[in-house]
Amino acid sequence: MKRVLKVDNLSYYYENGEGIKNISFELETGDFLAIIGKSGAGKSTLINSILGILPKIEGEVWIDDALSAKDISFSPQSQAIDWYLNVFDNVYMEALFEGTINAKEQTRNVMNNIGLEGKEKEDPTNLSGGQLQRVQLARQLVSDSQILILDEPTSSLDVITAEKFLEQLENQTKTGKTCLVSSHDLDMLEKHCNKVLYIEEGEVVFFGLLNSFLDQYNNLNEYSVFYEGGLTNELRQSISELFNVLEWQPLTVEINTDESINLILKILVDNNIIVRSIEQKKRSLKEIIQLKG
Ligand SMILES: Nc1ncnc2c1ncn2[C@@H]1O[C@H](COP(=O)(O)OP(=O)(O)OP(=O)(O)O)[C@@H](O)[C@H]1O
Ligand SMILES: [Mg+2]
Known part of the structure; x- marks a missing residue:
């Protein structure tokens, strides 16, 4: 080079x-x-x-x-x-x-x-x-x-x-x-x-x-949880009381500690929601520029 x-x-x-x-x-x-x-x-x-x-x-x-x-x-x-x-x-x-x-x-x-x-x-x-x-x-x-x-x-x-x-x-x-x-x-x-x-x-x-x-420019404390089916209003309510929810499908939340990841998984599993995967959210170039604009 x-x-x-x-x-x-x-x-x-x-x-x-x-x-x-x-x-x-x-x-x-x-x-x-x-x-x-x-x-x-x-x-x-x-x-x-x-x-x-x-x-x-x-x-x-x-x-x-x-x-x-x-x-x-x-x-x-x-x-x-x-x-x-x-x-x-x-x-x-x-x-x-x-x-x-x-x-x-x-x-x-x-x-x-x-x-x-x-x-x-x-x-x-x-x-x-x-x-x-x-x-x-x-x-x-x-x-x-x-x-x-x-x-x-x-x-x-x-x-x-x-x-x-x-x-x-x-x-x-x-x-x-x-x-x-x-x-x-x-x-x-x-x-x-x-x-x-x-x-x-x-x-x-x-x-x-x-x-x-x-x-x-990626906010690295945002996580998306991919799950099957839907979340009841009641469940949504209790999740929003504990987390800053950015999106519901996939469930995207701001997470600051490892315990919070465990907590959100526990809440979902306790409510019989099948969790497929959890991913750190990654914004595309376009999403970053749109957010900044
Ligand atoms: N000939 C000119 N005389 C005066 N101002 C100009 C002239 N050409 C561009 N400008 C101004 O300079 C700035 C930069 O313009 P420029 O054309 O470089 O933008 P750009 O990023 O290429 O935009 P676009 O994505 O629309 O092509 C703008 O505010 C524009 O109004
Ligand atoms: Mg131009």
């Missing part, structure tokens, strides 16, 4: 004073970074600052000396399509431009994988929003760049295509490429990323491994 990108105290302010403030993080080969945060948090501003699209940024962006501009590809939030070329040529030209080996074959592969087969000869103006997004993503996949930066690549894709696309990106990171992806599809991102950059109002709330993020 080798460091490929380092962002140091990056700030950018629009004229109205909005923007990003003192953002720092670094990535290595093989990293898949999820850039997350509410709409307006500063994700696109950060990406555009890293790429130098925005002028007069403060701070520094360091990229591995061995890489050149050609090794970095970018998919903006709004579409970048060559409207005068047909769909196939939009992707093929990118492959040629980037010097991709077996450019034609690679173009066909990528187009098939992303669900653009049959659309090769089509004029881009005849495509739907989601299909246009696929053209743009196909261009990125075919480009063989080392660092792939994507701003909301899945926003207008159907769930199946989005899932397939993120899987392809993850496969690319397994070959040592680095991906930075901003998205609101948190459940999907959680399956594929290894690092998280969480931004709120232009500032970093968290940067690090996905697992550290989940551990840090």
